[in-house]
Structure formats: structure tokens, C-alpha cells
Amino acid sequence: MGAAPSVQLVPMPSDTPAKSRAYGWFGRSSASVGLRVAAGLVALLSILPLGYLVVRAFEVGPEAISILFRPRSLQVLTNTILLTLAVTATSTVIGVGLAWLTSRTDLPGRNLWAAILCLPLVLPSYVGAFALIAALGPNGMLQRLLSPLGVERLPSIYGFFGAWLALSLFAYPYVLLSVRAGLRGLDPSLEDAARSLGRTGREVFREIILPHLRPSIGAGALLVALYTLSDFGAVSLLQFNAFTREIYVQYSAALDRSAAAVLSLMLVGLTAVILWIEARTRGRARYYRSSAGSIRRQKVSRLGPWKLPALVFCSVVSFLALGIPLLVTGYWLASGWGAGEQLGSQWGLIFNSVTASGLASAGAVLAALPVVIYAVRHPGSSSRVIERAAYIGHALPGIVVALSLVFFGARYAPFFYQTLFMLVLAYTVLFLPLALGTLRASMLQISPRTEEVARTLGRTSRDVFATITLPQLRPGLWMGMALVFLSCMKELPASLILGPTGFQTLATRIWGATEEAFFARAAAPALILVVVSAISLALLLRHEDDALAS
Amino acid sequence: MMYGEFKSRLGLRLLGVVFVLLVASGCGSRSGDSNLLTIYSGRSEDLIAPLISRFSEQTGIKVRVRYGGTAELAATILEEGGNSPADVFFAQDASSLGALNRAGRLAPLPAPLLDLVAPRFRSPDGTWVGISGRARVLVYNTHRLSPEELPTDLEDLVRPEWRGRVGWAPINASFQSFITALRVTEGEEWTKDWLVAMRANQPRSYARNTAIIQAVASGEIDAGLSNHYYLYVLGRDTALAAKNHVLSRGSLMNVAGVGMLTTSRRADAAKVFVQFLLSPEAQQYITETTFEYPLVASAPVNPILPAVEEKELPDLDLNRLEDLEGTLRLLQDLGIL
Numbered sequence: 039m040g041a042a043p044s045v046q047l048v049p050m051p052s053d054t055p056a057k058s059r060a061y062g063w064f065g066r067s068s069a070s071v072g073l074r075v076a077a078g079l080v081a082l083l084s085i086l087p088l089g090y091l092v093v094r095a096f097e098v099g100p101e102a103i104s105i106l107f108r109p110r111s112l113q114v115l116t117n118t119i120l121l122t123l124a125v126t127a128t129s130t131v132i133g134v135g136l137a138w139l140t141s142r143t144d145l146p147g148r149n150l151w152a153a154i155l156c157l158p159l160v161l162p163s164y165v166g167a168f169a170l171i172a173a174l175g176p177n178g179m180l181q182r183l184l185s186p187l188g189v190e191r192l193p194s195i196y197g198f199f200g201a202w203l204a205l206s207l208f209a210y211p212y213v214l215l216s217v218r219a220g221l222r223g224l225d226p227s228l229e230d231a232a233r234s235l236g237r238t239g240r241e242v243f244r245e246i247i248l249p250h251l252r253p254s255i256g257a258g259a260l261l262v263a264l265y266t267l268s269d270f271g272a273v274s275l276l277q278f279n280a281f282t283r284e285i286y287v288q289y290s291a292a293l294d295r296s297a298a299a300v301l302s303l304m305l306v307g308l309t310a311v312i313l314w315i316e317a318r319t320r321g322r323a324r325y326y327r328s329s330a331g332s333i334r335r336q337k338v339s340r341l342g343p344w345k346l347p348a349l350v351f352c353s354v355v356s357f358l359a360l361g362i363p364l365l366v367t368g369y370w371l372a373s374g375w376g377a378g379e380q381l382g383s384q385w386g387l388i389f390n391s392v393t394a395s396g397l398a399s400a401g402a403v404l405a406a407l408p409v410v411i412y413a414v415r416h417p418g419s420s421s422r423v424i425e426r427a428a429y430i431g432h433a434l435p436g437i438v439v440a441l442s443l444v445f446f447g448a449r450y451a452p453f454f455y456q457t458l459f460m461l462v463l464a465y466t467v468l469f470l471p472l473a474l475g476t477l478r479a480s481m482l483q484i485s486p487r488t489e490e491v492a493r494t495l496g497r498t499s500r501d502v503f504a505t506i507t508l509p510q511l512r513p514g515l516w517m518g519m520a521l522v523f524l525s526c527m528k529e530l531p532a533s534l535i536l537g538p539t540g541f542q543t544l545a546t547r548i549w550g551a552t553e554e555a556f557f558a559r560a561a562a563p564a565l566i567l568v569v570v571s572a573i574s575l576a577l578l579l580r581h582e583d584d585a586l587a588s
Numbered sequence: 589m590m591y592g593e594f595k596s597r598l599g600l601r602l603l604g605v606v607f608v609l610l611v612a613s614g615c616g617s618r619s620g621d622s623n624l625l626t627i628y629s630g631r632s633e634d635l636i637a638p639l640i641s642r643f644s645e646q647t648g649i650k651v652r653v654r655y656g657g658t659a660e661l662a663a664t665i666l667e668e669g670g671n672s673p674a675d676v677f678f679a680q681d682a683s684s685l686g687a688l689n690r691a692g693r694l695a696p697l698p699a700p701l702l703d704l705v706a707p708r709f710r711s712p713d714g715t716w717v718g719i720s721g722r723a724r725v726l727v728y729n730t731h732r733l734s735p736e737e738l739p740t741d742l743e744d745l746v747r748p749e750w751r752g753r754v755g756w757a758p759i760n761a762s763f764q765s766f767i768t769a770l771r772v773t774e775g776e777e778w779t780k781d782w783l784v785a786m787r788a789n790q791p792r793s794y795a796r797n798t799a800i801i802q803a804v805a806s807g808e809i810d811a812g813l814s815n816h817y818y819l820y821v822l823g824r825d826t827a828l829a830a831k832n833h834v835l836s837r838g839s840l841m842n843v844a845g846v847g848m849l850t851t852s853r854r855a856d857a858a859k860v861f862v863q864f865l866l867s868p869e870a871q872q873y874i875t876e877t878t879f880e881y882p883l884v885a886s887a888p889v890n891p892i893l894p895a896v897e898e899k900e901l902p903d904l905d906l907n908r909l910e911d912l913e914g915t916l917r918l919l920q921d922l923g924i925l
Contacts, residue, residue, distance in 0.1 A: 445667045535661075
């Protein structure tokens with residue numbers, strides 16, 4: 039085969055060097071104690087909410103069983119499953135399509151499109167859903183536009199349709215970002231080889247690119263599914279009875295923490311099933327190059343006659359997911375100015391939001407590193423359990439995670455309780471999987487052989503990590519940090535409950551103002567949230583290129 | 589490669605160091621807590637912050653406030669247990685205060701303060717006191733409905749002519765308190781029958797009261813069951829084609845109130861705060877800014893509010909609104925929630 043690397047995915051036999059030989063974190067043993075302890079601690083932190091739920095659920099005793107099996111709970115379970123399936127499928131199709139268009143085609147302005155199309159991620163779902171209702175709801179903007187044409191009533195946005203639309207529109211960027219990182223790390227020589235063997239562009243996409251993207255698509259889709267499970271804003275405003283809404287009702291109506299805990303445990307069960315399915319589809323293929331090759335610029339496909347449809351697709355998605363929310367917030371802002379509303383200084387809010395989110399994104403990536411290295415380089419039941427455990431916090435509604443940290447923090451760590459540290463910890467528990475997914479996809483693309491070779495040349499494990507592993511992890515590292523950062527910027531329940539008292543973020547400010555219908559006052563922080571997040575995204579997409587060029 | 593190596597290692601270490609430093613600085617920010625009065629406020633910052641700064645100016649007591657949803661904050665206080673940093677809980681409804689009281693978390697307030705407010709608007713054991721009143725009303729679209737067409741009784745809403753024209757917010761805590769009140773004043777049977785008949789009349793559900801007001805004003809629905817003040821809150825900037833109407837049955841007056849925690853280390857300052865909220869100045873601010881009813885008998889009511897005569901109100905002890913779980917079960921069994 040010469041320089042052409044193998045093009046198909048090779049199932050990894052159980053005695054491959056990757057498993058049996060020494061690939062320590064900083065050590066020589068099969069998995070150094072340091073790595074295992076670090077990964078274990080992260081997993082322990084992630085299952086704290088589960089511990090809290092078990093404590094609370096036990097309080098109701100046998101009644102817990104009746105809550106589990108009453109027809110209503112099963113109805114909510116069915117609703118949640120249907121919504122999760124529909125949103126995940128839709129977001130994956132949109133996300134993969136857009137990732138391909140914005141990174142591997144000659145789409146005009148593709149970098150700009152990439153930035154714009156990632157932005158819906160920064161919108162808090164309660165703002166996004168609110169804007170969708172204002173635009174597409176009964177007597178909304180669209181209906182008023184259409185009423186001269188004799189349209190009396192639009193199909194209702196409330197219920198399954200609205201929740202599906204809103205969540206798909208706000209969650210597809212997870213797939214987009216993750217698949218973009220995957221595409222960047224893909225070895226172009228594989229495609230060249232396939233082409234030289236006579237494959238057409240479409241066949242290359244189907245047979246080479248798509249299978250190699252499976253980890254990144256899987257990671258993105260998993261995040262979408264967990265986002266759907268844990269979101270409260272969209273399902274409550276659009277009136278779809280999913281688990282989060284049901285759990286919230288238990289808290290808000292009856293302050294019944296035990297019933298809420300039983301329902302949350304059902305949600306954890308559902309999450310476990312989703313994680314199991316995702317693990318099953320992962321397989322044991324390897325995704326790194328088996329022989330030496332040089333890093334080259336990625337191939338760019340010509341869209342030709344598809345250019346216009348591609349542009350229309352990008353425009354429609356960005357208009358629905360970003361344009362509508364921006365128009366509605368802009369309208370709020372304008373009407374507020376018209377009414378002489380004082381907007382006041384927002385610098386403190388920006389500083390707080392960026393500090394807490396920045397720390398959390400660093401924290402989440404640092405926490406994700408040992409878990410990912412352990413899981414990818416030492417596959418086995420314990421590393422699998424640890425990696426999967428880290429996902430639990432992300433599937434639970436923010437209020438549940440926040441209350442569990444209140445429970446443990448106020449009791450056992452009063453010194454840390456309601457400090458910035460506590461808030462950063464909560465963000466890390468909530469959003470760790472965002473970093474895990476992208477890091478894992480990057481890690482899978484690094485050949486263990488390169489690390490092995492470096493070690494045989496006398497480099498220490500520490501050196502190998504710093505010179506071989508870390509530089510190649512950079513695309514995933516940046517992506518993970520960005521995803522965590524953007525999610526923290528809009529996070530609400532933990533920010534309200536666990537931040538230092540009086541510590542306000544852009545998100546809490548937006549929420550506080552909309553709560554009493556001060557829409558104009560909510561508009562300024564909402565737009566700032568989008569701008570600040572857009573800037574950080576732009577920086578990130580630039581780094582994406584740096585990482586590739588180096 | 590050497591440069592890249594240097595950069596990656598330095599980068600990661602720098603990240604770690606910055607992380608630790610910033611976190612450490614964040615932890616330090618809690619020093620000096622003991623001088624501050626800590627308020628957990630389920631009432632929004634936009635409405636209450638100016639009032640709280642006036643309190644600090646007048647009394648010299650420094651305050652820090654955690655704003656959040658009333659139910660979330662109540663749950664937080666319950667989970668915090670004995671280590672709760674909160675001194676005072678300022679809640680948007682009586683039921684959250686009742687829940688804290690049942691858990692033994694509220695300390696008795698001084699009798700002279702309690703006596704400022706009618707007994708029906710405070711806890712009988714003196715652990716919390718109402719600060720402002722929120723009436724349950726029917727808000728209606730003034731273009732679609734004339735005053736003569738309005739129902740007089742809650743029961744009228746189940747008539748066929750109201751089919752599909754009325755909005756409500758079953759997920760909202762204020763609606764659930766309202767149903768609990770009906771169960772107490774009208775009885776379980778009546779409430780259940782009314783809910784069944786209402787459900788058959790296909791009311792439109794909304795997530796919150798403000799959404800109902802907007803739907804009424806835009807003509808999406810003709811009328812909706814809401815708390816009275818949202819109409820004025822939303823009408824601050826724009827004139828709305830909507831008005832409040834007081835029904836003869838179901839005109840619950842719920843309260844926003846305040847309680848002091850048993851774990852407070854600043855009980856004296858907490859009492860001063862409660863006293864301030866019941867002062868003429870604060871009562872006037874509340875009725876003018878938040879459009880609620882002042883609960884201190886001598887305080888003047890904002891003239892734009894609909895008159896609610898105390899004798900028209902059902903004879904209801906707000907502490908009896910505690911069975912929210914029963915209401916929840918009822919609403920869930922009927923498929924309304």
C-alpha cells in the first residue's frame with residue numbers, strides 16, 4: 039500500500055497494544071494510580087446529585103413505587119422519550135449537514151456562516167422559546183403578517199410541535215461543533231486514497247467520512263439528547279409535559295422534594311438507557327491513522343448547482359434559530375428606549391458571567407482530561423463506568439443538580455457554600471459531558487503508536503503527554519471549553535441558588551426582568567449575552583484554524 | 589515542535605494556576621458575612637431592590653439579597669438546614685412560607701408588628717406576616733366583551749358560550765393556590781365538578797399569568813384567570829385592551845409575605861426589616877410600584893386597583909392553603925396539569 043493508509047475501519051482485537059501495553063497518564067503502569075484517582079474523583083463529583091436523589095427518594099418509602107408506576111408518570115416517560123428521539127434526529131441531520139457545508143465545501147462566507155450557525159447555542163431556552171411564541175404563536179408576528187392574506191389561525195405552536203421545533207433549533211449546534219472538530223481531525227489522505235481507488239465524492243462521504251465521524255456525531259447527538267432531557271425553559275413555555283416540567287411542578291406547587299426526587303431518578307434511568315445505546319453504537323473501531331502521513335489542508339468540495347439551496351438552508355436555519363430571537367429582543371429594546379427606560383451599566387454583569395463561565399470551562403476541561411484519557415487508552419469496565427457516570431449531571435434539570443449541591447455544600451462544606459467555587463463546581467457537574475464528548479472524539483483520532491514510539495525514544499510519559507497527546511487534543515480541547523463556556527453563560531438555576539449572594543450574571547438578570555414582564559430591561563443583557571458569546575465563538579473558530587495549522 | 593510543546597505545557601499549567609487563584613479569591617469574598625443581613629427574595633429585583641436600598645439608607649443595616657423563584661428559594665432553605673445563611677425569606681406567596689413554617693424553620697415575629705396586619709393575612713402562630721395582597725380576578729378583553737357580558741360568578745365560566753374563550757395557567761403556583769382555596773371554601777366536590785366542567789369547556793393553558801394577560805390583550809382569548817396586578821405591570825409602557833373584573837366567587841386574596849428564620853444570627857436586624865416593610869412608606873411604595881394591595885389597614889390603596897371589599901372576600905385562613913399536594917393530585921388526576 040505504500041504511503042496510502044488503510045481506508046476501512048479495523049475492529050480492534052482485545053489484545054491490541056492499546057489495551058495491554060503501558061500508556062499511563064504520567065506513569066508506567068497499565069493505568070497509573072494518579073490517572074485512575076483523578077478520573078474516579080471526577081466521577082464521584084458527577085454522581086453527587088444521584089446520591090442526593092436517593093436520600094430524598096428513600097424518605098417517601100414504599101410510596102416511591104406508586105409514584106413510579108402511576109399512569110401519569112408513564113405518560114410523561116413516553117412524552118419525554120418521543121421528544122428526545124425527535125429532537126435528536128432533527129438536530130443531528132441539521133448539525134451534520136451544516137458542519138459539512140461550513141467546513142468542507144466552497145459555501146460563500148463559510149466561516150461567517152459557521153459562527154452565525156453556532157450562535158443559537160448561546161440563547162437561553164426560555165428566551166428562545168418566548169421569542170418563538172411571540173413570532174409563531176397565536177396572534178404572533180407571523181400570523182399578523184399573514185392575516186391580510188386571509189389566514190385566520192396558524193397551527194398551534196404549543197405542545198409537541200413547538201417543543202420539538204424549539205429544542206431542535208437550539209440544540210443542533212452541539213452536533214455542528216462536535217462534527218466540525220471531527221472533520222478537522224480527519225486525515226485527508228484517507229479520502230485521497232479512496233478517490234484514487236475510483237470512489238466518487240458521494241461514495242467517499244458515505245464510506246469514509248461518515249463512518250469516521252461516528253464518534254463526533256455520536257458525541258453531538260448524545261449532548262442533544264441530554265439537553266432535551268434536562269431543558270426546562272422550552273418545555274414549560276411551550277407546554278409540553280416532559281420530565282423536567284413534571285419535576286418542577288412538584289417543587290413549585292407542593293415543595294415536594296421527595297416526589298421530585300423519584301421522578302428525577304426515573305430521568306436518570308432513562309439517561310442510563312440512552313448512554314447504553316450510545317455506547318453500543320460506538321463499537322470498538324479505531325479512528326486514527328495506522329501509518330505515517332502528513333497533515334494536509336482539508337479537501338474542499340464544490341457545491342456547484344447546490345450552492346443556492348445550501349445558502350437557503352443556512353439562511354432558514356439561522357433565521358429561525360437566531361434571527362427570530364434577536365428580532366424579538368431587539369423589539370423589546372427599542373420599545374424600552376421609546377418608553378425612556380434606563381438601561382444602566384452592564385459591565386458588572388458581563389464580568390461576573392465571563393469570570394464564572396471562564397473558570398467553569400477551564401475546570402470542566404481539566405476534569406474531563408483524566409476521564410477521557412483513562413476511557414480511551416484503558417478501555418474496560420471500570421473506565422467505562424467512570425466515563426458514563428460523568429454524564430449524569432447533564433441529563434438532570436439544573437434545579438435538581440443545584441439543590442443537591444445545596445444539600446451537600448451547606449451540610450459538609452459550609453466554608454465553600456455559596457462561593458464562586460461552589461458555582462464553578464456546579465457548572466462543572468452540569469456541563470462536564472460537553473467537554474468529555476469533544477475531547478473523546480479528538481483523543482480517538484490520536485494514534486497510540488505515536489505515543490509509544492516517543493516513549494521508546496526515551497521520552498517520559500509526562501513529555502509524551504505534553505508533546506504528542508496534548509497538542510493533538512487541542513481542537514477537542516477548545517471545542518469543549520467553548521461549549522462549556524457558552525452553556526454556563528446562559529445557565530440559570532445553579533446561578534441563582536449557588537452563586538455568592540448578590541452575584542448576578544447576565545442570565546439571572548434576564549430571568550429576573552422577564553419574570554415581572556420588564557421585557558425592555560431583559561433585552562439589553564440578552565443582546566449582550568449573544569454578543570459576548572459571539573466574540574468568544576469567533577476567537578474559538580480562529581483557534582480551530584491555528585490548531586490545524588500548527 | 590519545541591515551541592508548540594512549550595506553549596501547550598505552559599498553557600495547561602497557566603490554566604490550572606489561574607483557576608486555583610481565582611477560585612481562592614472567590615472563596616475569600618465571603619469574609620465579613622456576619623455584619624450583613626441576608627435576604628432571600630422570591631420577589632423580583634426590579635420591584636424590590638429600590639425599596640431595600642431605602643431600608644439600608646434609613647437604618648444603616650447593610651443587606652445582601654439573593655433573588656430567585658419563591659419555590660426554588662424555599663426548597664433551597666429547606667435543603668440548607670441548620671447552616672442556612674438566610675436571615676429573612678421574602679416570599680411571593682403564602683404557601684412557601686407555610687411550608688417553611690411546617691418544617692419548623694420560621695421564628696415568631698413580635699406581636700406589635702403582627703398586629704399591624706389583619707389576622708387573616710398572617711400566620712396564626714405569628715411566624716410570618718403578609719406584606720401585600722394579590723387578588724384573583726378575571727381579566728377580559730375590552731374590545732371583545734362589554735361589562736354587561738361579563739360573568740358574575742366563577743360558575744358562569746363553565747357555560748357553553750365560554751367554550752374555548754378562557755385562559756388559565758395550571759402550572760402556575762398562583763393558580764394552584766387558587767384551586768386550594770376553592771377546595772377549602774367551596775368544598776372538594778364543588779371544586780372537582782367545576783374543574784371537570786371547565787376542562788370540558790376547553791380553556792387555553794398558559795405557563796404564566798403574564799402570558800394570559802398578553803393573550804387577552806391581543807385577542808387570542810377573551811378572558812383569563814389571573815392575579816390582578818400583572819395587568820398594570822404589563823400596561824406600564826403600552827395601553828392594553830384589557831381590564832380586571834372581580835368575580836363573586838373565587839376572589840381569593842393571597843399575600844406576598846415575609847418570615848424570619850430560626851437559624852438567623854441577625855434576628856434584631858431581621859425584625860427591623862419586617863418593621864420597615866410594614867411602614868407607611870414601604871406600603872405606599874408597594875401599592876404604587878407593584879400594584880398590589882397594602883395590608884396595613886391605614887395605608888391608602890393605589891386608586892387604579894379594582895375595589896375589593898374585605899367583606900366580599902371568602903372567609904379563608906391562608907394557612908389552610910397548605911394542602912397543595914392534594915390540589916396537585918386533583919389537577920393531575922383530571923389531566924389538567
